[in-house]
Each structure stands twice: as structure tokens, then as C-alpha cells.
Amino acid sequence: MKIGYKVWLDNHGKAFGDGPYELLRRVEKRTSLHQAASQMGMSYSKAWRLIRTLEERLGFALLERKVGGQSGGGSNVTSQGKDLMNHYGRFRRDAKRGLEKIYKKHFGSVERKN
Amino acid sequence: MKIGYKVWLDNHGKAFGDGPYELLRRVEKRTSLHQAASQMGMSYSKAWRLIRTLEERLGFALLERKVGGQSGGGSNVTSQGKDLMNHYGRFRRDAKRGLEKIYKKHFGSVERKN
Numbered sequence: 181m182k183i184g185y186k187v188w189l190d191n192h193g194k195a196f197g198d199g200p201y202e203l204l205r206r207v208e209k210r211t212s213l214h215q216a217a218s219q220m221g222m223s224y225s226k227a228w229r230l231i232r233t234l235e236e237r238l239g240f241a242l243l244e245r246k247v248g249g250q251s252g253g254g255s256n257v258t259s260q261g262k263d264l265m266n267h268y269g270r271f272r273r274d275a276k277r278g279l280e281k282i283y284k285k286h287f288g289s290v291e292r293k294n
Numbered sequence: 295m296k297i298g299y300k301v302w303l304d305n306h307g308k309a310f311g312d313g314p315y316e317l318l319r320r321v322e323k324r325t326s327l328h329q330a331a332s333q334m335g336m337s338y339s340k341a342w343r344l345i346r347t348l349e350e351r352l353g354f355a356l357l358e359r360k361v362g363g364q365s366g367g368g369s370n371v372t373s374q375g376k377d378l379m380n381h382y383g384r385f386r387r388d389a390k391r392g393l394e395k396i397y398k399k400h401f402g403s404v405e406r407k408n
Contacts, residue, residue, distance in 0.1 A: 181303055181305045182305070183302075183304065184301070184302040184303065184308065184311075185299065185301045185389075186300045187297065187393065188297075189295055189297065189298065189401070190295065190296050190297065190298035191295045191296075267400050267401060270400055271396060271400035271401065274396045274400070275393060278392045278393065278395075278396050279301065281392075282388045282389050282392050283385065285385075285388070286381050286384055286385035286388070287303070
């Protein structure tokens with residue numbers, strides 16, 4: 181037996197969580213929402229709608245359009261978006277550690293089957 | 295903004311969580327799975343299947359049949375079930391406190407809109 185959990189940020193609905201965090205990490209690497217979405221098996225339009233919904237709930241922009249250049253544009257994560265990713269990444273790490281410790285405290289000695 | 299989260303026990307699938315915890319609490323009070331399920335807007339057959347699935351994943355019985363008596367039977371939570379409820383109740387309380395503390399550490403100073 182082990183702990184199962186999900187954490188996210190809520191502002192009248194899900195405002196940020198593991199899925200968006202992974203999506204933005206891929207946007208940062210590829211400077212393309214299209215490629216980031218595709219890597220996660222998500223359609224571009226679904227990823228785009230997700231980002232718009234999160235931006236509304238967060239109250240700031242996560243992506244900015246990169247104009248021109250050799251590749252003819254693409255998307256970058258805004259500085260507020262990067263700041264959120266940093267906070268969320270550390271929050272997620274601490275939540276994992278904290279929850280595993282709490283689980284162990286209450287169920288560590290209750291090793292039943294498996 | 296606030297933290298959103300869900301915690302549960304996992305053993306090759308969800309083995310226990312808030313829903314089953316509430317259901318068993320109501321069974322304890324009413325000594326009836328039928329009434330407990332109905333209070334939660336769940337059909338008896340759905341509640342029964344849920345309990346069976348959890349029992350398989352946990353490896354022990356959660357409910358026992360209460361035979362005879364004035365009310366002509368009903369269901370009770372087994373002592374292993376009660377033990378699990380106690381552990382889970384404390385685990386859930388600590389998880390809530392721990393996560394709120396971790397959230398505050400990372401996002402407490404980031405009060406944006408709302």
C-alpha cells in the first residue's frame with residue numbers, strides 16, 4: 181500500500197497543476213506550444229484553451245508570442261509564468277516529501293498485503 | 295488563490311479515501327449500508343460494489359452483516375474497518391494541516407487577485 185495524491189492551485193477552479201507545469205516546461209525547451217502539446221499527446225487547440233483558462237484564473241499571461249527569427253515565431257513562457265513554475269516546482273517537491281512523511285507516520289507500521 | 299488537493303490510499307488502484315470514509319461513518323451511525331448510500335445520493339448497488347472493490351484492494355473486510363434483532367439485520371463496520379477509519383481520519387487531518395502549511399510557505403506572500 182502507498183499514498184495517492186494530487187495537488188493543484190485553485191482560484192474558482194483549477195488554476196495550475198502538474199499537467200500545466202509539464203506543458204510549460206516543454207514550451208520553455210521547444211519555444212513552441214504546438215510541439216509541447218504534441219509531445220504530451222494533446223491537440224494544439226486543447227492546449228491553447230487550457231492556457232487561456234489558466235491565465236484567466238491566475239490573472240496574468242503565461243505565454244507570450246515570439247515574433248520572427250529563423251523559425252518564424254513560436255511561444256515563450258512569460259517571466260510571471262516562469263516565476264509561477266519555480267514556486268510551483270518547489271511547492272510540489274515539498275508536498276510530496278511532506279505527504280510521504282505523514283503517510284509513513286500513520287500507515288508505515290500497517291504493512292498488510294503487498 | 296488557495297491549495298486544492300486530494301489524498302487517498304492506493305494498492306493497485308484506489309483502496310480508501312474521503313468518499314469511502316464518509317460512507318463508513320454513515321454505516322456506523324445507521325448500521326445500514328442502504329441508508330448510508332442513500333444519504334450520499336449513491337445507489338445501494340454502487341455502494342456495495344465500491345465496498346467489495348476496496349475490500350479486495352485492502353485485503354480485509356470492511357463490513358459485516360448484522361443478523362436478526364428488531365430491525366431485522368443491517369451492516370456494521372468490522373473492527374479492522376474501524377481501525378482503518380481511525381488511522382485514515384488522523385492521516386487526513388495531518389495531510390490537510392501539512393499541505394496548508396507548505397502552500398503558505400510557497401504562495402503565502404504571492405497574493406494576487408482574489
